[in-house]
Amino acid sequence: MRERQGRSESAPTYVLFHRCSYNIITMYYIYILRCQGDKLYTGITTDVQRRFSEHSAQSGKGAKFTRSHKAEKIEAVWSAADRSLASKLEYRIKALTRAQKLELIADNSNFPRFFGDEAADIYKREYSDS
Numbered sequence: 001m002r003e004r005q006g007r008s009e010s011a012p013t014y015v016l017f018h019r020c021s022y023n024i025i026t027m028y029y030i031y032i033l034r035c036q037g038d039k040l041y042t043g044i045t046t047d048v049q050r051r052f053s054e055h056s057a058q059s060g061k062g063a064k065f066t067r068s069h070k071a072e073k074i075e076a077v078w079s080a081a082d083r084s085l086a087s088k089l090e091y092r093i094k095a096l097t098r099a100q101k102l103e104l105i106a107d108n109s110n111f112p113r114f115f116g117d118e119a120a121d122i123y124k125r126e127y128s129d130s
Contacts, residue, residue: 028086029126030078030093032105035069040101042093044086048077048127075105077127089115089123105129 029048033041033055043063045051055062055071062071080086092115093101103110108128112120 025081028080028083030080030086030089030123032075032077032093032101033066033071034073034075035066035071037069039065039069040075040098041065041069041071042090042101044080044083044090048074073129074127075129076108076125078123079126080123085122089119092119 026046028044028046030042030044031048031051033043033052035041041055041063043051043055052071052074055066060067078089080089093104096104096114100110100114104114105128108125111123111125115123
C-alpha cells in the first residue's frame with residue numbers, strides 16, 4: 001500500500017456529519033390593543049410585548065393605524081399553533097363589530113358564540129386586561 005500523508009490509500013478518511021433537525025415551535029399570538037381615541041386594533045405576532053413596543057414607539061415599525069392612534073394597552077391575547085390559524089382568527093375578529101369585540105375582551109366565554117365550539121378548542125386565551 002502506498003502511504004499518502006501518513007495514511008494508506010486503502011483506509012479512506014470519513015468525515016461524519018450528524019444531522020440534527022430541531023422542530024422549533026413558534027407560537028403565534030392574536031392581540032387586541034386599545035389605542036388613543038378609545039379605538040381598537042387587532043393584529044398577529046410571535047412576540048406580543050415587542051410588537052406592542054413597536055406600535056407604541058415612533059420608530060415607524062408599528063402598523064399605519066397605530067402611527068396615528070398610539071397604542072395605549074394590550075386588551076386581550078390568544079395563542080395559535082401557526083401563522084395560518086392566527087391569520088384566520090385575526091380576520092374573524094376584525095369582522096366583528098366594536099360592541100362584539102368589547103364583549104369578547106370582557107368575557108372570553110363569548111368566544112364560542114362568535115367563532116364556534118371548534119375554534120374555542122383551537123385558540124387559547126393567554127391574557128386579558130379586564
